[in-house]
Amino acid sequence: MKVFFRLLYNINGGKMKDNEILGIIKEETQRQNQTIELIASENFVSRNILKINGSILTNKYAEGYPGKRYYGGCEVIDKIEILAKKYGSELFNAEHINVQPYSGSGANAAVYLAVLKPGDKVLALSLNSGGHLTHGHPLSSSGILYDFHHYEVDPLTNLIDYDELEKQALILQPKLIVGGASNYSRIIDFARLQDIAVKCGALLMIDMAHIAGLVATGLHPSPVPYADFVTSTTHKTLRGPRSGFIICRKKWASIIDRSVFPGLQGGPHLQTIAAKAQCFYDALQPEFKVYQNQILKNIKALESEFKALGVEIIAGGSDNHLLSINVAKTFGINGSEAEKLLDNYHITVNKNTIPYDPNPPLKPSGIRLGTAAMTTRGLKEDDFKLIAKTIFLILSGHVEETIKNNIETVLKNCQGVEKL
Numbered sequence: 302m303k304v305f306f307r308l309l310y311n312i313n314g315g316k317m318k319d320n321e322i323l324g325i326i327k328e329e330t331q332r333q334n335q336t337i338e339l340i341a342s343e344n345f346v347s348r349n350i351l352k353i354n355g356s357i358l359t360n361k362y363a364e365g366y367p368g369k370r371y372y373g374g375c376e377v378i379d380k381i382e383i384l385a386k387k388y389g390s391e392l393f394n395a396e397h398i399n400v401q402p403y404s405g406s407g408a409n410a411a412v413y414l415a416v417l418k419p420g421d422k423v424l425a426l427s428l429n430s431g432g433h434l435t436h437g438h439p440l441s442s443s444g445i446l447y448d449f450h451h452y453e454v455d456p457l458t459n460l461i462d463y464d465e466l467e468k469q470a471l472i473l474q475p476k477l478i479v480g481g482a483s484n485y486s487r488i489i490d491f492a493r494l495q496d497i498a499v500k501c502g503a504l505l506m507i508d509m510a511h512i513a514g515l516v517a518t519g520l521h522p523s524p525v526p527y528a529d530f531v532t533s534t535t536h537k538t539l540r541g542p543r544s545g546f547i548i549c550r551k552k553w554a555s556i557i558d559r560s561v562f563p564g565l566q567g568g569p570h571l572q573t574i575a576a577k578a579q580c581f582y583d584a585l586q587p588e589f590k591v592y593q594n595q596i597l598k599n600i601k602a603l604e605s606e607f608k609a610l611g612v613e614i615i616a617g618g619s620d621n622h623l624l625s626i627n628v629a630k631t632f633g634i635n636g637s638e639a640e641k642l643l644d645n646y647h648i649t650v651n652k653n654t655i656p657y658d659p660n661p662p663l664k665p666s667g668i669r670l671g672t673a674a675m676t677t678r679g680l681k682e683d684d685f686k687l688i689a690k691t692i693f694l695i696l697s698g699h700v701e702e703t704i705k706n707n708i709e710t711v712l713k714n715c716q717g718v719e720k721l
């Protein structure tokens with residue numbers, strides 16, 4: 302409590318020291334520059350997006366939608382939202398896109414609010430199998446308001462068992478099936494999910510938060526032709542500002558728009574919508590595909606080096622930007638210990654449960670690693686091989702000069718986070 306009040310008021314005669322926050326931002330910039338960032342959901346935005354997202358657009362209220370605002374003075378602002386919608390629709394071949402959600406969680410909540418009544422049945426991938434909290438965790442509004450049931454991956458292959466899912470769906474008869482994940486390293490078969498949804502009379506929502514950049518460049522199949530609703534973040538592989546969006550079929554357009562505003566949100570964050578427009582525009586350029594391809598080359602480098610070292614990879618490897626390793630089995634430590642050991646050397650990862658994890662959530666068996674962020678900073682296959690070797694040395698309990706030298710070598714190849 303004391304700490305909380307100190308944070309809130311920074312008790313110092315009730316006044317914050319001049320430039321205290323700017324000082325902390327400088328400190329965080331240094332931390333980011335000196336870290337090998339492997340958290341699969343993170344990325345580094347371009348200077349351009351940073352500038353737009355910190356612009357005077359933050360000053361404007363614009364409740365409503367272009368041409369139908371509840372405030373005056375929106376004629377310039379409208380151009381921004383129209384552009385964001387144009388580039389977003391073009392990028393994902395969308396019939397309709399809503400670019401106002403503040404985040405991925407908000408985008409999901411808006412779809413639920415649009416099509417579900419409290420207590421309606423939903424079927425989604427379980428958290429342990431790689432799902433997200435907003436897919437029905439008991440502490441999330443999704444789990445509080447709706448009757449979520451979960452499907453799992455196969456215990457042996459760790460792949461989604463579509464036959465089993467179909468059986469479960471036909472018995473449950475859910476109103477909505479949710480596909481997409483936060484920790485699933487293989488291609489998801491959206492056509493099959495659509496087939497299952499049609500068979501049991503359910504609507505289909507695909508949450509592509511993690512893989513949106515790969516989808517945008519055709520390096521992962523797109524869910525858009527198959528799903529009634531596609532939700533996403535913009536800040537993971539898509540490399541845009543911290544935010545979200547929803548794509549849907551034309552017939553759902555007005556109900557989705559009403560659900561976002563006034564259903565869940567008030568004034569849209571125009572500075573972020575402008576940054577989203579820039580992000581969609583950037584993703585339409587040929588260089589973006591080169592970048593996404595490099596993300597995949599880098600995960601393959603990480604994967605092959607781990608395999609050569611005998612590290613157990615969940616689902617046997619990766620088709621996207623992330624993979625999980627079983628540190629309990631490989632190194633005899635839990636994910637939380639692994640996270641701390643790597644943190645000591647400025648390698649940032651997150652602990653993660655693995656499918657059918659025998660260990661409790663705070664001491665899970667795995668860690669999750671992604672290549673999007675460090676690919677943005679310019680790393681290539683050889684760097685990721687060295688990263689895999691170094692992680693192996695650290696987690697097997699070595700304390701050596703080699704580790705420090707390896708990390709220095711990798712960081713020397715990185716561009717600064719303010720210069721991207």
Ligand SMILES: *Cc1c(COP(=O)(O)O)cnc(C)c1O
Nearest residue numbers: 404405406433482483508510534
């Ligand atoms: C990250 C993520 C979200 C949530 O996004 P926020 O912007 O953090 O709210 C939702 N769904 C999936 C699958 C995610 O990975």
